[in-house]
Amino acid sequence: xxxxxxxxxxxxxxxxxxxxxxxxxxxxxxxxxxxxxxxxxxxxxxxxxxxxxxxxxxxxxxxxxxxxxxxxxxxxxxxxxxxxxxxxxxxxxxxxxxxxxxxxxxxxxxxxx
Amino acid sequence: xxxxxxxxxxxxxxxxxxxxxxxxxxxxxxxxxxxxxxxxxxxxxxxxxxxxxxxxxxxxxxxxxxxxxxxxxxxxxxxxxxxxxxxxxxxxxxxxxxxxxxxxxxxxxxx
Numbered sequence: 735x736x737x738x739x740x741x742x743x744x745x746x747x748x749x750x751x752x753x754x755x756x757x758x759x760x761x762x763x764x765x766x767x768x769x770x771x772x773x774x775x776x777x778x779x780x781x782x783x784x785x786x787x788x789x790x791x792x793x794x795x796x797x798x799x800x801x802x803x804x805x806x807x808x809x810x811x812x813x814x815x816x817x818x819x820x821x822x823x824x825x826x827x828x829x830x831x832x833x834x835x836x837x838x839x840x841x842x843x844x845x846x847x
Numbered sequence: 848x849x850x851x852x853x854x855x856x857x858x859x860x861x862x863x864x865x866x867x868x869x870x871x872x873x874x875x876x877x878x879x880x881x882x883x884x885x886x887x888x889x890x891x892x893x894x895x896x897x898x899x900x901x902x903x904x905x906x907x908x909x910x911x912x913x914x915x916x917x918x919x920x921x922x923x924x925x926x927x928x929x930x931x932x933x934x935x936x937x938x939x940x941x942x943x944x945x946x947x948x949x950x951x952x953x954x955x956x957x958x
Contacts, residue, residue: 743887768946777851777937777949778890823889832897833878833941834905837889 737761738826740838747845753811755841757824760805764826768835769798769809772821781822782809814845849873851950853938859956860928868923868953870938876948878941879921880905881913883934884952890937896921928957 739758747753757767765786770778784791784798784807791798797810811818824838854869870879877898882890892905894913902913910932912924921940925932933956939947 738889740889766944770949775951777939777951779949780946783946832895832903833944833947834880834892834895835890835947836906837882837891839887839889 735760736839737764738824738836738838740822740824740841742841743839744842744844747814747843749816749845749847750813753809753814753818753843753845755809755811755822755824755843757807757809757838758805759807759826761826761828761836762805763828764836765829766827767798767800767807768825768827769796770823770825770837772823772840778823811843814843816845816847819843819845851938851940851948853936853950853953855953856951857954859958860925861958862928862930864928865924865926866928867925868936868938868955870921870923870940870950872919872921872938872940872948874940874942874948875918876940876942877918878943878947879915880939880941880947881911881921881923882937882939883907883932884937885934893923893936930957933957 768783769781772778825835880895881893896915899918936953939949941947
């Protein structure tokens with residue numbers, strides 16, 4: 735039973751437009767959410783995060799929105815650039831000593847020039 | 848600044864062989880993790896460690912063992928490799944409550 739789900743395996747967007755990546759979770763104990771970006775043959779790199787006490791966090795072109803009642807978060811990239819083409823993983827954490835993360839299955843974003 | 852380094856990058860094993868994957872971090876992080884990545888399933892936690900000399904099981908620990916004898920190193924062992932363990936393995940490290948930093952992975956194929 736996947737506690738974190740990314741229901742869209744892939745997404746294609748035109749350069750300059752907005753990319754919206756979605757993530758749903760089932761565990762109400764998750765208190766912190768992260769997005770990681772992964773290029774081929776590389777490890778995931780941290781992109782942006784949000785605490786459960788907030789509903790929005792913005793960092794440059796990247797904004798993460800959290801809707802706790804719907805157990806849903808989304809990552810917005812505006813404007814999208816070809817270099818944003820990668821696999822994006824949503825991850826969630828329960829507040830415990832181990833800082834363990836539960837990952838979604840990933841969404842492959844393709845930004846077309 | 849190397850960050851998290853995984854050795855080897857690629858390996859092919861025969862069923863029943865054993866091997867050890869090495870992870871080294873130079874960020875003085877207390878926590879270290881081993882994940883496997885399979886298509887469509889994201890990253891799943893195998894084992895983790897919250898400090899030198901301590902380890903714990905993650906979501907998919909069966910068939911793997913780990914050791915953390917030094918703070919900077921976290922070893923993942925396969926005692927008797929099985930085809931189901933064909934995967935890409937990622938090591939990560941972090942400080943408490945901080946985002947995890949990942950290595951570039953080890954691609955392991957078991958024939």
